[in-house]
Amino acid sequence: MSYKLFGDLFRLAPYLALVILAAWLGQQEAFVVDSQFAATLPVLPYVLCFVGCLFAWNFKMSTSVLGFLVIGMVYWTSAMFLPYGNTADVFGDVLFAGLSILLPVNLVWLCWAEERGVLSRQGLIRLAIISAQFAFLLLFTYVIEGGLQQAVIAILNLQMISGFWTAWSNLPQLAIGAYIVSLGFMLLRFMLQRSPLQMGWISTLVASYFAFQEAGNPDQVALYISVALLALIIAKVQVSYQMAFVDELTSIPGRRALMSDMKKLGSKYVIAMSDIDHFKKFNDTYGHDIGDEVLRMVANRLSMVTGGGRAYRYGGEEFCILMPVGEVDKAIPHLEKLREVVEHSEFVIRSKNRPKKDKKGSKKRGASETNQSVQVTISIGVAAKGKMHADPMAVMKSADEALYRAKKKGRNQVAK
Template sequence: MVLALVTLAMVDRILLHYAAGNAALAAGTTEHIVYNVVAILLPLNLMAIALLPERGLVTVQGIAQWAAIIVQPAIVIQLFKTGNEGVFSFLDVSFLGDLNPTWARIPDLSAIIFVVGFLILTAQYFWRPDSERKNLAWVLLACFMALSQGYGGVESTSYLATAGLMIIISVIDTSYRLAYQDALTGLPTRRGMYDLLYQITHIHYTVAMVDVDHFKNFNDRHGHDVGDQVLRMVASLLAGVSGGGKAFRYGGEEFAVIFPGKQVEQAQQHLERLRANIAGKVFTIRGPGRPRKKPEKLKPVAKPRQTLQITVSIGGADNTFRPDEQPDDIIKAADESLYAAKQAGRNRVRIRAKPKI
């Protein structure tokens, strides 16, 4: 997305320096040719940025993308220096006639590219709503409005600045989601769990640590793809935990459930129900060609699908043990109860016992 911001900044500087004022509206002038070239290259570059995978700024692919952006103005300048600017005359050819509104002072070819690009990026918005590039359709629309001014100036700069602001907001939104939402399971992350814990320190609460039994064996025997399927299935059941519990991805195959306002004895029945629901769920290994969503018509299978039994061990503790305990202390106590559950044979719930008075 840094590349998109740099592209917008370059376009703004080029328009202000080479295509400012009404001279850009007069066909055949240098300003007009520069404006037309920008109107063609800008949407093409934004589409390329949106559709090509991002590999980082200093990788081979990243450097190639930087070079592709930087070399374009150099090529145009070289054509002008050698007196070959006439090659750009085709940009004034009319394809659309009256379909291109008079207020949109962009060449017909550019209008076509903008429309096609907007449709493609809008489809991407719905296809990959979690992508940081999901707002590039609206960035493209802002760029269209900038170029519709017909020349560089305050209006075009304002629209391009709006497009840049959209990109920055999209990056901030994506960064927030990466910090607070686990990409694999969709559950809130450990950071979100700690935020909740420090918000409810003034009331009773229970922390339950949940660990998938024998998860390493699933990974070693069936591969990481099956391991990811197991984690997604467990996470979906954790998200539906009863008793007002809130589920989180703690890390690896370990999850956490927080019960605000409940002591551990009150949360225990909900944890037992959760454990039983997971143990009773038939887990079918998804084939490599199986779609994520269930199709309307199921195709007959040549052989029975392999199933696995998934179980979890759960350890719980609350904040009523000692008045000076901090959230980390409660988590540690819940982890110790989880260890006790595993030592007792797995697929069971253990809670921290209260001190006898």
């Protein structure tokens, strides 16, 4: 568990570093006031918002498109109608409070929302809901006056606890609560999915909070909003890379990544081809869901290959391993170790009739009669670059032929 937590923190670090960098730059008066970059700060969020929307639209990421639009609308609204930040008049009481509450609520909503397409019925409804929020906020700020406006002001600036506990923040207590709750739900989503997309949402939320904290300093607000948008853009790039180069089922590099890495091989290398023995029988006997579990288990074990190797899913039940060694004999001990790890990995097929989660079922679920343990093995063929096989595709073909020999000899072995 501690290793997973460390890994999560490590993956979040680059995003949070963006926020820290923005905070440091914001404290550099020469950077904010005197530099040429300062002149572009007010328009930078609009540029990043446009780029982000275009990128997310191209990859059909509807929730991200709406996320960019929400942040862009908040920045435009605050820049146009709230030039002096959190003031004590009605603009601060309604507009500042409303924006600082609506932004985290919308971000966490979009973080959890499923992709439905921007122009689909669901997408248009979401867009209408977001637009209505800003419309009503401006309506209560500039048009509606009197008792109704005062009631809205009282709700937005509600003091739920002693001000002593929230004196560290410029935001209303409802906004502070919205940010804390939203951060909690985003962290939960991240723990469930561990996706770069969730890391982007978390960093965007944190950066937007600091943007509201700096209300009244237009340059620093623009800086933090730019970081919020940039974090989301970086997350989209990482997700797009994963979609292209990482196999969705097994979470190891896929065939496209293999083809790309084969172009970068040096003068000495070994290629091994492997597949799961009797995999068709697994699918026919236990179903494709069990077959997918077998694929994931084997992929996990193959990813542990030693000797500097790297495993890829080539297709179906077939995997490929690239190793930076010059001779087959040097690679075989590592491949044999890998084969043994798979052979000795227990794979348990859960009974479809096992009891549900209750006191009685918890005892029976561990009983041998409800589960079936099966053995999974792999066969491996290996070949090295040489005079007979001068390019990676030729070496791969030779390794595939060696794999066929391993299967012909009885499977569960390494052949060269």
